C-alpha cells in the first residue's frame with residue numbers, strides 16, 4: 001500500500017479531522033487522525049493491517065508476539081498479529097506507566113513487534129517498549145499505521161510505518177493565532193480520569 005492508499009482509507013472513513021486538538025504528548029495540532037473511525041470497519045482495518053504485517057515480515061522477518069499500547073493500539077495490534085499468525089497482547093496505563101494485566105505475560109527473549117496505531121512524538125511507543133523490556137521481551141521493531149512525525153520520531157528501535165506524514169504540532173505556549181482561536185478537543189485516553 002502506498003502512503004496515498006493509506007490516507008485514502010482515512011479520508012473515506014471521515015477520519016482525517018481538522019480543528020484544534022491536544023495530542024497525547026500535550027502538543028496541539030490542527031489535524032487529528034481519528035483512527036477509530038477507520039478500525040470500526042473490519043474490512044478497512046484488515047487491508048491496512050495485512051499490509052503492515054507484510055511490511056514487518058519483509059523488514060525484520062517473523063516475530064513471536066505482537067504487543068500494543070491500549071487503547072488505540074489494541075485493534076490494529078490484534079489484526080496485525082492475525083496476519084503475522086502470532087498472539088496479540090497489550091499493555092494498559094497504570095500509575096503513570098504501561099503495565100501488562102489480564103494474565104498477559106512474555107517468555108524471556110521472545111521476539112516482539114510493538115504495534116501502535118499512530119506515532120506523533122513516539123512517547124507512547126517508547127513507554128510501551130520499556131514495559132515490554134521490563135517484562136523480558138526482545139523488541140525487534142516497532143510498527144504503526146501512520147507515523148505523523150514524517151520520520152522524525154525516535155522510538156529507540158526500527159520503526160516500520162505503513163504511511164508517513166508530516167503534520168504540524170505546537171507546544172501550548174507557541175500556538176499560531178488561528179489555532180488558538182479554535183476550541184480545544186482532547187480525543188485520546190492519556191488524560192482520562194476514572
Ligand SMILES: O=P(O)(O)OC[C@H]1O[C@H](OP(=O)(O)OP(=O)(O)O)[C@H](O)[C@@H]1O
Pocket residue numbers: 023024025069070071072073116117118119120121122123124125187188189190
Ligand atoms: O507518539 P505519541 O506522541 O505518543 O502520540 C501517539 C499516541 O497517541 C495516541 O494515544 P493516546 O494516548 O491519545 O490514547 P489512545 O490510545 O486511547 O487513543 C495514539 O494511540 C498513540 O498511542
Ligand SMILES: O=C(O)c1cc(=O)[nH]c(=O)[nH]1
Pocket residue numbers: 022023024025031032033034035072118119120121148188
Ligand atoms: O498524537 C496523538 O495523540 C494522536 C494524533 C493523531 O492524529 N491521532 C491520534 O489518535 N493520536
Ligand SMILES: [Mg+2]
Pocket residue numbers: 069070071072073124
Ligand atoms: Mg494510544
